[in-house]
Amino acid sequence: MTEPDETIPSSDDDQMREILETLLADDEDITARAVARSHPTIKAASSITRSESRSRLIAQYQQRQADYRRWRVRVAKRSGTDTAASLADKDIRIAELEATVQLLTASHLAMLRAVGELGGFSRWAKFYESHRDARDKLAELGAIPAAPVSAMPVERDGKKIKR
Structure with a gap:
């Protein structure tokens, strides 16, 4: 009997x-039995635990639940004002990090285009072959x-030269 392809998400x-x-x-509590x-x-439950992808999914959600429960205990020990201030600080930090990622992505893309125009994109791609x-x-x-x-044509003495 063949196993179903676990890489294709099913309904x-x-x-x-x-x-x-x-x-x-x-x-x-998140368990295979509860699902x-x-x-x-x-x-x-064995239909879940025998499937590697389903077991992995259960494990991910169990980890998230453990994280949520740990945070809930921490928040319960703090005052509402402290918690609100901490969340506001974290929201600001997240916004700053997202802006930084956007800036770095845009600058990286511009750098790659410049390298490509100079004919060096193949060398860049070769470097990243080992860093998939x-x-x-x-x-x-x-x-x-x-x-x-x-590559853009280069002009020398008013004449276009291909690289």
Whole structure:
């Protein structure tokens, strides 16, 4: 018997994600059994635990729940004013970091275009061959030009010269 392709998200997994979100929001313990009880088509916890992708998803949500519960305890020990001030500071910091990422992405993209115009994009790409994770992250951020870059003609003594 063949195993289903776990890389393709199924409607069961989408429903499972919704159930996990509900369990997280209601602060109910996240377990394979709790998901199976709420799921319309998955009836046994083993159907979840045998699937690597589903087990990974459960583990991610269990980690999120542990983080939420840890934060809730910390917040309970602080005054409402302290908590509000801390959240406001964190919102400001997040906004600053997002602006920094946008600036770095734009400058990186401009740098790549300049390198491409000078004919060096292939060398840049060759450098990042051994750093695939970094290159993939840059692509995810939109910091790599989507269109091919061609060298600009250079003018010498009023004549255009191709490189």
